[in-house]
Amino acid sequence: MPVSARGPLDRRRFLAASAGVALATAALPGCAASVDSGSGSGGGGKTLTVMTLVDEWDAKTKRSIEKMLDVTLRIITYDVTKLNAMLASKNPPDVVRGIGATDAPYFAARGLMTDLDPYFAKSEVLKVSDLASANDVWRFDGEKQGTGPRYGLAKDYSQDSMFWYRTDMFEEAGLELPSDTEPLSMDEWLDLGERLTRRRLGKVKVYGLNATGMGVFSQLMWMTASAGGSVFADDMASVDFSSPEALKAIQWYARYAKADIGPSLLNPNPDGWDGPTYQASRMAMSCSGFWFGGVIAAEPKLTEVSRFAPAPQLGGHRVSPCFGGTGFWMPKDAQNKEAAWKLFEWYFAGQPAKDRAAAGWGLPSLDSLRASMPKENAFQKQAYAVQEQEAAYFSVLPVSPYAQTDALNGVLSKVLPDAIRSGTKPGKIADALNSRMNEQLARGKELVG
């Protein structure tokens, strides 16, 4: 069933942001005390419109931003529907929240984003040399994601195919803990998941493994890549799930979903993400990036028993991608770009960025901030060490500008459940996916030109 798309994923991505932000807002230099003007009367007369989460900044922070940038700040709640309507009427916000990995190619190819390179060139604060490589998800060269001009910045990121596990559950099941340095094979991972699952009356009480971090499409891309293949063709205008590598990925997912050892398209998680289930001690392994450490750190009991592990691999080609890279971008038709850039400088390099890094909700997008990552207790030290090793295997897995990833996830959630339940052969599943997705991609290509 279609559980993939917007709702749960958005929540999931948004979460990586929100807690860190909540912490960050408190720390803006305390110039707010003297200002009591409401947000409607900020100085300068110019308005800076930001489309982001409704609770991105509290009232006090908003006032200090207004004072700092000499603008009136207007916050619009992030909503794709509204964003599209605003972009279409050529009256977009000045700053928009977005998910680099999936949004950048789509909007950039349609000429809707501002090229930030000139701003970097003259900035004293944000230097390209200091940007973590994950920021490359925000680059697009006209055809492909990962190179070319920068269209946005990540506020933090994770390598989303890594996973967290519960040492107590491993011990209880008499299993050896995963290595901190050597990735598991996908088969080993699945096997561990089966052994860690506990049932009562046939009903799952403790899930062994949630293998899907950021949507099934991303997961298939990652598995195919680690097997040495690619889901997208070179020109990004078509997909091919019939390659041996992609077939292997489909096969693995079908086995995982059928095993009923964790949330999947066949048995979606009503929460939309792993947090509550993991906290309730009902999940042994969760495929979630570094940001999930923020959830764990909030509960002392969890910090004792949670550890971090490298991204498992389907084949010999070790990759550990980022499917988020949530941050901000500027629409091409933005009215107030200078102020928007000043907001970028403060938000991505100023105190908020330092606080985010220290809070552990994701990795800092500036390498210079890595030093402030949390390393207080054992679990944070272990996670930090594993993360340091894993960084070498980061690479951008480009998505197509011709279709939104959510739409492709929509196809998966239409095709896979029935196909998996009825035991359809992977080759046939691949054919169905190819024809449906390629139809969408062709339409998009025609529109983009």
Place this chain on the structure above:
Amino acid sequence: MVLARRKVVYLLLIAALVLLLSPFGWLLITAFKAPSELRAVPIHWWPHHPSLDNFSQALTLFDYLGYARNSLTIAGLYSVLITLASAWAGYGFARLQAPGKRFVFGLMLATMMTPQIITLIPTYLLFAKVGLVNTYIPWILWGLCGAPYLIFLFRQFFTNMPKEMEEAAVLDGCGQIRIFWRIFLPQSWPVIATGLILSFSWSWGDYISPALLLDDDRTTLSVKIATGYVNEHGSGLFTLVAAGSVMYIVPVLALFLVLQRGFITSTATSGLK
């Protein structure tokens, strides 16, 4: 035998009552549970430590009363406007003659069956282009044109009012607008009540128009209770959803109990034409 039959009737009615009212029961029980009880296995059929915490949190997690005010504003504005506008048009159809009247009337009857939701999406796209989204202007516009069904009701009512009243007024030199305002409208309070009740409760319960047209800070309670009770990670806070829903539903039910006669008459008239 008659007694036995009556017993069966009572039994059936009570069974229906239990069936139809039990959802409210679960809503209330959930509203009084502690959040930690939600994941209990097996489930708690009764709150172990019933408290009003959920209600106070439901009021403060977002500005509940502020959103209630938005809902009231929109529903109030809309229902008053649409009732008056419908009376206005109904008067024209009932008491005035002009070429093309039959055509316009036929058109209006035909649109009674037009599904609103079909025009809503293109309307939204158009409103977005001209900057009418995130304002209450759409509801004012919708209100100002009246609703075919209410126009029809008013027209029926006005048609049946004695001609003498109008003629006397005409002889007194009253214009049509004053005749409508002074003589006809005050007489039509049963239809006005029907119009207000139907349009207010519709607008209070409307979800899709505010969800499309309004931004998060201006939207209505119906949108907010459906989407707003989530923690910082975006997972649903079910006990708050329950408490918030109780507070959203109870005023409607209370209003219904007070205005019962009006509600039921309105519904009954809406089905019998």
Place this chain on the structure above:
Amino acid sequence: MSTEQLTGPDATPDAPSPARPAGGEPGGRRAPRHGSQQARRAGAFYVFAGPWVLGFLGLTVFPLGYALWLSFTNSDGLSPNARFVGLANYREVFADPDTLASFARTGLFAAITVPLTIVAGLVLAVLLNQPIRARGLFRTLLYLPAVVPPVGAALTFKLIFDRDSGSANGVLDLLGVNGLTWLGDPYARYVLIMLTVWGCGNVMIISLAGLQDIPGELLDAARVDGASQWQSFTRIVLPLLSPVLFFQVVTQLIMTLQTFVPLLISLDPSPKGVSAVPDSNYLIMIDVFSQFFANGRYGYASALLWVLFLFIMLVTLLVFRLSKGAVFYSVDPEQAKPKTRTIGDN
């Protein structure tokens, strides 16, 4: 809708005809005044009907026209290269298996819920129409669910059918049966049906009003003639109730065809969350929303919207056609008395 029948008799009653006896006034003085009054009245009519006409043009015709225009393009609202594609979108509507499936699903949903709702409402109305005590109380309580706003009803059902904390799985657990993922496939459809039928109070009230309009003498006479309860119900009550029931069928059908309630009981009830609606509840309106807001296919979605619009019109027309003769509407203004009803209060 048979507008001719409805408007036909309309011309007569208040036509300011010269045939009307002009009191005792001398005709010569009256005539010119009468003429100008007629002109004024015509002008006044346009003043009174104007707002509705303007609204109809601006808020119904224009948006529908805009959607029609969009439906001939491949626009996504954003991309630079949108162009006319002729009837391609319409061809796709009738070729896309997903769309056809959602049409079929919607038809099936209507075929199940409309009769179910009407029968449930009618049965309750018949029960309430028996000589019982506390009828008013029963009526009020049974009507309550129908007063609950859609969002409230949907959230209530979401809580009942939640996988982990809902009472539905609690009951199954007591029975020793495994809990179900009620809000996912394939069970979500049953939740949707239950939620829809839960609101049968409207039909109940309307049917009850209809039942109470049936003259008691008619039923007494039937009893004297030896008719059984069932006979008098099927031969007298149902036929007399037919206009009421018929109207209910039409309105329920139209409502069902455009229902988007599945969205409200899905994971993310905002318009962009439509693609997360379980397959078994993927009704046509959900498809339309999804094509607009999740896939950004304005052109195709507009075509879908238009097909749905025409389909609803067709169904309505068909229902009216089929019922011709069986049901008679009287809207002759001279005959239609505004009914102020008092329904069995005691």
